[in-house]
Amino acid sequence: MNTQAQAPLLDVVDLVKQFGGLAATNHANLRVAQGELHALIGPNGAGKTTLIHQLSGALAPTAGRILFQGQDITAMPMHQRVHAGLARSYQITSIFQRLTVQDNLALALQSRLGSSMRFFRPARAERRRYEQADALAAQVGLAARLQHTAGALSHGEQRQLEVGMVLALQPQLMLLDEPLAGMGAEESERMVQLLLALKTTSTVLLVEHDMDAVFRLADRVSVLVAGSVIATGTPESIRADAQVRQAYLGDEGSAAMAAAASTGVAR
Numbered sequence: 001m002n003t004q005a006q007a008p009l010l011d012v013v014d015l016v017k018q019f020g021g022l023a024a025t026n027h028a029n030l031r032v033a034q035g036e037l038h039a040l041i042g043p044n045g046a047g048k049t050t051l052i053h054q055l056s057g058a059l060a061p062t063a064g065r066i067l068f069q070g071q072d073i074t075a076m077p078m079h080q081r082v083h084a085g086l087a088r089s090y091q092i093t094s095i096f097q098r099l100t101v102q103d104n105l106a107l108a109l110q111s112r113l114g115s116s117m118r119f120f121r122p123a124r125a126e127r128r129r130y131e132q133a134d135a136l137a138a139q140v141g142l143a144a145r146l147q148h149t150a151g152a153l154s155h156g157e158q159r160q161l162e163v164g165m166v167l168a169l170q171p172q173l174m175l176l177d178e179p180l181a182g183m184g185a186e187e188s189e190r191m192v193q194l195l196l197a198l199k200t201t202s203t204v205l206l207v208e209h210d211m212d213a214v215f216r217l218a219d220r221v222s223v224l225v226a227g228s229v230i231a232t233g234t235p236e237s238i239r240a241d242a243q244v245r246q247a248y249l250g251d252e253g254s255a256a257m258a259a260a261a262s263t264g265v266a267r
């Protein structure tokens with residue numbers, strides 16, 4: 001495949017989101033290539049969440065364009081974006097806490113297949129869907145938890161279930177918003193291993209504060225500061241970028257970035 005000539009899967013062009021006098025997204029440009037794990041990092045309040053909300057369709061931009069697979073999706077409603085192949089990780093609140101892991105995944109699969117409220121579904125189709133749910137559970141490390149209710153899972157396992165529910169949609173691009181948030185060391189490592197496996201088959205845009213994880217996982221990193229992308233490059237080039245290090249001074253990310261640089265944590 002000629003990757004040089006290939007258009008990016010996602011192309012964010014000169015995006016602006018104004019909240020009154022504040023440009024939370026300030027002429028941001030970002031390109032995600034097919035097949036890569038692209039991390040979006042930035043100090044607190046840089047505008048990461050605001051940008052992700054505009055990509056998922058939760059927020060309408062003030063100006064600029066979002067192209068996905070060459071199509072202008074700037075004004076496309078959220079559910080159509082999911083249908084087009086752009087899916088964001090579910091928030092824990094959208095997991096059905098009282099249903100089992102297996103049923104949650106089966107429901108996510110059903111939403112992709114768009115089946116309606118048909119009560120007399122062919123038993124074979126149901127069985128197939130549950131087999132797929134079981135396979136997804138195994139993929140996200142929850143094979144031993146199939147019959148547990150989601151509410152009984154640990155925090156880390158619930159995040160794994162969220163990833164499984166996005167995977168059920170078979171998106172062209174997965175938006176993962178801080179999948180390591182609130183995790184202990186062991187849970188984080190499990191999620192990193194899950195994402196390392198995932199990146200061999202999926203294109204991912206990952207927003208994450210954990211610098212160690214970012215430098216281990218990302219093929220490329222973009223740095224958002226005050227609503228603008230100030231640098232995009234390999235983890236190595238981002239770690240070495242003086243402007244990026246300057247932007248992190250005074251932020252907790254600075255120490256993590258320095259530590260990652262000194263230990264060469266990138267791979």
Ligand SMILES: Nc1ncnc2c1ncn2[C@@H]1O[C@H](COP(=O)(O)OP(=O)(O)OP(=O)(O)O)[C@@H](O)[C@H]1O
Pocket residue numbers: 019022024042043044045046047048049050051
């Ligand atoms: N609905 C809103 N109305 C007004 N200002 C907002 C709104 N949402 C976000 N902001 C402001 O926009 C800026 C960017 O916020 P955002 O949450 O996108 O940053 P972030 O990079 O995700 O931060 P963090 O890493 O702390 O989660 C902040 O100054 C925030 O206060």
